[in-house]
Amino acid sequence: TSLARIRFTTSHPRDFNENLISAMAGLPSVCEHIHLPLQSGSDKILRVMRRGYAFSDYFKKIDMLRDKIPGVALTTDIIVGFPGETEEDFEDTLSAMKRIRYDQIFSFKYSSRPSTAARTMPDQVPDLIKIERLERVHRLQDEITGEYHRSAEGTxxxxxxxxxxxxxxxxxxxxxxxxxxxxxxxxxxxxxxxxxxxxxxxxxxxxxxxxx
Missing domain, CATH: 2.40.50 (OB fold (Dihydrolipoamide Acetyltransferase, E2P))
Structure with a gap:
């Protein structure tokens, strides 16, 4: 292509596969950046969300991506406080963030929507807990992003x-x-x-x- 840059913005992790990664790696104009929304690091919450993958599946794709495209930047979406999310589930999300070390995240606290199954699910998470968890996500990501940005100095x-x-x-x-x-x-x-x-x-x- 004659375009200097193409940015392949995002994919559902379920559809993101080796062929797509190889295509990205083989086209010099495609930027070394992908947004791959995780949503939660807890397999239980991923099942409740009906995301169609487990964290281990997701992480294998991250591993493959980093192997084929060295230096690729990763961004994601994180939702905290989805119905049924326990402290242990939330800790799984923090662990996933520490393990993957995203360049940037877009994080939200769950809010109910009309005519959705999640609206009537049991074990709704109190808003104060959602806020506290979101703040913890922000603190962790600020630390990781700061390290990335400082390591870029001089490049x-x-x-x-x-x-x-x-x-x-x-x-x-x-x-x-x-x-x-x-x-x-x-x-x-x-x-x-x-x-x-x-x-x-x-x-x-x-x-x-x-x-x-």
Whole structure:
């Protein structure tokens, strides 16, 4: 393809297979990033959610992905407080996060929806417990993301420019692994341009870089 970058955004883990991983690995324009929603690290909760896989199945695919695409960035979705989730189930989710070490997560506390089976399930989790669990997920992920960002300092990345910050007028864009990079200089670069930058600082949610 003549496109510089293609980002294969997401797949249901049940449908994510070796053929798809090989296709991603074999196309240079496909970015080294995949969003693979786990939802929970507890097999019991995954069954109740009817996700169609166990954590061991999911982890095998992560292993295969990292083997075929070294340096691939992983993001996911996590839901806490699904009906029936015990503290042990929640600890399974934290253990999964520690084992996989996602680059970023999108996390939510379960909220009931009309006309869904989960709405009338027994053992609904109190809201205060959901909030506390969500905070623990955030603390753990902030620690992991921070380590990734600090380890990027001094590396050289290709940045696809997405625009300019309204207040600072700093250009910003994304690496091939979907990390947001704010450029230090007020460079005259157009949206859609790809520039090389050295990462000067890893922040909580983004990176700082200087064009080279």
């Amino acid at each position: 050289v990345e290709e940045i696809l420019i997405e625009g300019v910050r309204e207040k600072s007028l700093q250009p910003f864009g994304r690496t091939r692994t979907n990390k947001i990079v704010n450029l230090e200089e007020l460079a005259d670069v157009k949206e859609g341009a790809i520039v090389r930058a050295i990462i000067t600082r890893g922040l909580k949610h983004s990176l700082l870089g200087k064009m080279i």
